[in-house]
Amino acid sequence: MPFKQFGIIALFAFVSLTGTSVAQAEATDPLPSWNDGASKTAIISFVDKVTEQGGPGFVPEPERIATFDNDGTLWTEQPLYFQGLFALDQIRLQAPQHPEWKTTEPFKSVLAGDTEAVMASGMEGLMKILGVSHTNMTAEEFSASVKTWLASSEHPTKKRPYNELVYQPMLELLDYLRASGFKTFIVSGGGIDFMRVFAEEAYGIPPEQVIGSTLDAKFEMRDGIPTIVKTGDLLLNDDKVGKPVGIYRHIGRRPIFAAGNSDGDLQMLQYTTIARGTEDTLPRFGMIVHHTDADREWAYDRESHIGQLDKGIGEAKQRNWTLVDMKADWKTVYPGE
């Protein structure tokens, strides 16, 4: 990972220093898994505009901040958010030490595989499941449990490890933006500590550029070892109105590029793209990945319980956001297909 990252930075710096190979670099397609069409053209035009030294849309590198939702934008989120599947698996794993769960909801239903009953337990049930799988453990214990789960589980229908179900076209987009001087961030409703375990390897996004829903933590010395312990208070629900707040808290400036796939991303897209006034003239880019591909992935939008996209479809048109049609715009969905 370090060498790969270094390679990209070094190449970019070298090209910029010599100032000759730019045309050559552009001749190579930066987005080979994207079909030619309006979406791909819009992305490339935007990047060309913000990187053109002296051009009217030039954006200095420190302002080139790009934020990406994770579930349904960078990797699959069906039939259930993968972090939800992780939490359910943790309950099953810990069940032998908790005989009382056989008769206590929501654990009883989790162990019986009765997803509907689990859902019916509502927010209270969900918090109990999260409590068991995400809190009252050290930071290292939590990371290790996610790592073990990723290495030993596979998706129920795709039969591949979860961290292989990332979108190849989005990986190329992340690489392309970084090679163009952007700093790429995840801004997701998913758990910040959960995503940080795999984001660097899967997406090239280091932990410090991952923002997500956040449970509190505390510091203590344990047998002389400085230790972070995960506790239960929700400090940020990084969804809907929480996304611009997460961006403000962690990044401290507005992105110029944001990508999402659901109505949970609306406020992030608004915050990123709506000009604050006549002096706010930086080029801005909003993108929504529309799940239209029932054969290769899933097709869902207005009626879905996972990743519902309703208002976003109309707003994309109104605000000139790029609505990516997964079926039409993407040559491949997953890496190595």
Next chain:
Amino acid sequence: MPFKQFGIIALFAFVSLTGTSVAQAEATDPLPSWNDGASKTAIISFVDKVTEQGGPGFVPEPERIATFDNDGTLWTEQPLYFQGLFALDQIRLQAPQHPEWKTTEPFKSVLAGDTEAVMASGMEGLMKILGVSHTNMTAEEFSASVKTWLASSEHPTKKRPYNELVYQPMLELLDYLRASGFKTFIVSGGGIDFMRVFAEEAYGIPPEQVIGSTLDAKFEMRDGIPTIVKTGDLLLNDDKVGKPVGIYRHIGRRPIFAAGNSDGDLQMLQYTTIARGTEDTLPRFGMIVHHTDADREWAYDRESHIGQLDKGIGEAKQRNWTLVDMKADWKTVYPGE
């Protein structure tokens, strides 16, 4: 700023690519404002060790995380934390619109210039002052108030703008670490939004790498403009045990280098430098700036109300942290002297 940053990155990448000019680069003193001695030697030895490809102490770039306290470590904190002086000035500025402050504490004492009475108002008084100067305004309004203050105020005794009272040797250290592949962060008890206004220009540290005490914020649409409003709840007291928590929350991995100047930095230094076990073999560096220079800056430690350094002196010895003697180790204190 963008060009300066780019210059450093590009130079480093170029040197590494060609692989020839390293000796030449090292021949130039990276820390010209540091006197030769144990502190300077310790810093350079550490950086040489972690950057030596194939060496026993080599640390991959993504793990080269360095965290710095701000007040008293990167800039002066006497006679009062500068953010405190800012808050008091905001009270004076807003007083004409608040005739009731003439008879209400702690505002009455602030307006009378009675610092002792302000201090006597305790945490309750402080929170009222912070409430007026730091909350119930948009993110943009707050930034603008800090910018205006920095541009129009000067230090009561040094008679220079506050953001010029940064330590030249520490600026060189930040540059040196970044040129050696480190990512530099601020981790301070000061307010995150306050520091972000000047950290990029003063230190080359972008907003997304500034961590500090954090008041909550909310998102709302105001006349069609997506707006962040600062509210009053304290989400992180980024001091003492709060510092490792802030690091975990914002960076998501342990630094290998930390610098502070007071007992408020102890837990950050412990978290950074104490090995977690026999497999935790990365080289680690702790630094405490000891204010020993009453002529050029200030001399204070165990008895000071600001930046108290008591336990840290003994612990530095015990844990092999570098205790920087400002008077002996620094050729110059402030830039341009």
